[in-house]
Amino acid sequence: MITVDARGFACPEPVIRTKKALDVAGTDEVVEVLVDNEISLANVSKFGNDAGAKVTTKKVGDGHFRVLLELGESRSSQKETDQRTIAVIDSETMGEGSEELGKVLMKGFVYALSQLDVLPDKVLFYNGGAKLTCTGSDSLEDLQYMEGEGVEIMTCGTCLDFFKLKEELSVGQVTNMYSIVEAMNSADHIMKP
Known part of the structure; x- marks a missing residue:
């Protein structure tokens, strides 16, 4: 049995830790995931079901849960493709309603993006x-x-100039709108938060 203690972690960390455990688990091995809130319980359970595991949950204390993921032969796995995928990010926040929450969600999105089995070819940033x-x-x-794994950032x-941030660029390279449009046009898949 592999045990993943995901208590105290916010989304998407419990799912990412679960995924890493499932990646190394053998056929017919059990992965136990400990979480401390119902959102993580639901997210880990759904991820396990999507991965083809038999999922069993149990409340083990006040706000603490145990998720057992039993793997079998029919377990699904993500396959690498030769399709070009890019992510486009046009804001420092994700969604609408609360700017503070939007910043937390965007940080989670970028982190989750960095944890994919198959990273995007490029991540394009414009406007905010x-x-x-x-x-x-x-x-x-x-x-x-x-970027270290080969993703073009x-x-x-124009956006860096507008926000007076050109000297503050700390990762990737400066590009222009034509290159952004060209990259989006040649992509097989575009991800946008």
Whole structure:
């Protein structure tokens, strides 16, 4: 049995830790995941079901849960493709309603993006998204990791100029709108938070 203690971690960390455990688990092995909130319980359970595992959950204390993922022969696995995927990020926040929550969600999105089995070919940043590639961004470590793995990180130069951030660019390279449009046009898949 492999035990993953994901207590105290916010989304998407419990799912990412679960995924890493499933990746190394053998056929017919059990992965035990410990979580401390119902959102993580639901997310890990859904991920396990999607991965083809038999999922059993149990409440083990006040707000604490145990998720057992039993793997079998029919377990699904993600296959690498030769299709070009890019991610486009046009804001330093994700969604609408709360700017503070939006920043937390965007940080989680960039982190989750960096943990995919198959990373995107490029990540394009424009408008407010350009701020994520600059000094002080909470996402720099994840972006630098992806760049080190061969992902092209490209930030709109006009946007950096507009926000007076050209000297603050800390990851990737400056690009232009034609290159952004060309990259989007040649992509097989475009991911956008």
